[in-house]
Amino acid sequence: MSQAGDFGELAMNLHDQDGTLATVEGVLQFATEALRYDHASVMLMRRRRAETVAATDELITKADQLQLDFREGPSLLAISDHHEVLVADTTTETRWPEWAPTAAEYGIRGVLAIRLYTEHSTSGVLNLVSAQPLDFSDIDRESARLLALHASIAIASARLQTSLIQAVDSRKVVGQAVGRLMERYGLDAVQAFTVLRRYSQDRNQRLNTIAAHVIETGILPD
Template sequence: MPDPQFAAGAAAERFAQLAVELHSTGGVDETVQAVVDFALQALDCSHAGVALSVSGRKLEIPAVTDPVVAEIYELQMNGGKGPLADSMRDRSTIIVSDVATDGRWPEWAEKVLGLGVRSVVDVPLATATGTVGVLGLYSVRPDAFGPDDVAIAHILARHASVAVATARSEQTLAQAVDARKLVGQAMGILMERYDLDGDRAFEVLRRYSQDTNRKLRDVAQDLIDTRKLPH
C-alpha cells in the first residue's frame, strides 16, 4: 500500500507544476488544454474536457482528450438536459456514479451509454464574477470516481478557473491594445491624405463605423489594407 504522505507530497508537487504551466500558457485554449492533459495524469478518468461559457449562455468546447467528450458536451449545448447544463447553471459539482442506473437525465444517459461512458463528474469553473465553464471527467467504468478523485477535481477546477479568467483578461487587453494601434494607423493615413487633424480623422472613422454597422477596428483594418475608405 502506498504511503499516504508520499502520495500527498507527490500530488502537491504535481499541482505546483500545473500552476507554473498554466501561468506560462499563451492563451485560453492552451490553458484549458493543459488542464485536461493534467486531469488524465492525476485522476482515474478515461477522458476529460472543458466547456467554456462565451457571450452569455453560449458554450464552446476548446479542449477535450477524446472526441467522445465533444459528443457528450454537444448533446447538452443546445438546450439539452444533462449534468453539464446543471453544473453550469447551479455552480455545483455533479457526480454520476453509474450512467446506467442514475435516472436523472434518461435521454442523455441513453446516448452517453452508447458512447461507452459509465461514470461522470462535472465540476464548475467558477470565479467571483460567475461561472466561466465546466471541467468534465469521464470513465468507461462505473463507480470510477471516489471522494479523493472528486477532491482533486475541485482543486484542479479552482486552478483552471483562475487561469482561464486571467487568460481571458490578458487576451481582451491585448485585443484592445491591437485595436488602438490599428485605429491610430488608420487615422495617420487619413491625416496625411486629406490634411485632417487627429480629431477630424477619428470622427471620419467613427462615422464610417456607424454607417456600415461595423466595429471601428475593422473599418481601420480595411483602410490600412486598401488605403481606401469603405463605400
C-alpha cells in the same frame, strides 16, 4: 511526488502556457495523467452558449454535443445552477432521460462536471469522465475541486491576456488609420477618429474593420 507537489507543478505549468487553448489542454492532460480519469473536456461560455473547446478524444466531444442537442445533462446543470454535478452511473441515471442512456451507449459510465468560475463570472465547466461507474472518496472529490480551481484561475488569466493583446492590436490599427486620414484629408487626430467612428456606426461595422480598410486602401469605404 506528493499530491500537493503535483498541483504546485500544475499551477506553474498553466501559468507558463500561451493562450486559452494551451491552458485548457494542460488541464486535460493533468486530469487524465495525474488524476487518472479516462477522458476529460472543458466547455467554455461563448456568447452565452457552452462550447467544447478541447477534449481528450472525439468521443467526449460528441458526448458534450449531445447535452447541447438534448438541452440536458450534468455540464449544463453545473454551469447554470450547481458548483458540481456527479453522475455515478449513466445506466441508472434518471435526471436526463435522453442524454444518460445515449452517453452509456458511448461507453461513458461516470461523469463529474465542475463549474469553472471566478468571483465575477462563470467561464464554463470541467468534465471528468470515467468508463466505469464513479465511486468517489473524499480525497478524489477534493482533488477534482482543486483541479477545477486551478483551471478557473488559469483560464480567466489566459482570456484576460488575450483580450488585452487584442485591445492593444485594435488601438494600433485604429491609430494607423487615423494617421492615414489625417495625411490624406488634412484632418486633425480628433476629426479623423470622429470620421472613423461615424462610418463604423452608419455601416454597422466594427471600428477595426473600417480602420483596416483605410489602412489597406488609403480611403474610406464607399
